[in-house]
Amino acid sequence: MKKTRNATFDDSAELSILFDEYRVFYHKESDVNSAENFLKERLQNKDSEIYVAETDGKLVGFVQLYPLFSSTRMKKYWLLNDLYVNVNSRGKGFSKELIDEAKKLCRETAASGILLETGKNNEIGNQLYPRSGFELYDSVNFYEWLNLDF
Secondary structure, eight states: OEEEEEOOGGGHHHHHHHHHHHHHHTTOOOOHHHHHHHHHHHHHHTOSEEEEEEETTEEEEEEEEEEEEETTTTEEEEEEEEEEEOGGGTTSSHHHHHHHHHHHHHHHTTOSOEEEOOOTTOHHHHHHHHHTTOOOOOSSOOOOOOOTTO
């Protein structure tokens, strides 16, 4: 049976494996222990909202959103920072269901919208997001400053 739901602290061990796969997809070194600690901290501190997709009692995907605020809109805004579905479970609608959970959260919190970023070479994501109602916002430049002291 296929379903999506809020992640719980009890999901940490299984979710950390998916989170590690996600990070490896983005060319980071595998580190399941640190992934689990990171997720436990997010859940414990309620820093983010995490939804999981599961089938037959096994986690197969997740979405993680962080709260932001839009000064110009004077409202909450959500950053869809992480969306991942295990390779063996892709093409079965889990990503769309997880995005639907994100949209539901947006509505329930009276947020003005959801922001996300994906690589230009992420062919699946660049097809999925427009089909899910997201619009490519290319009228601004995106800049990043990294603190290299750590």
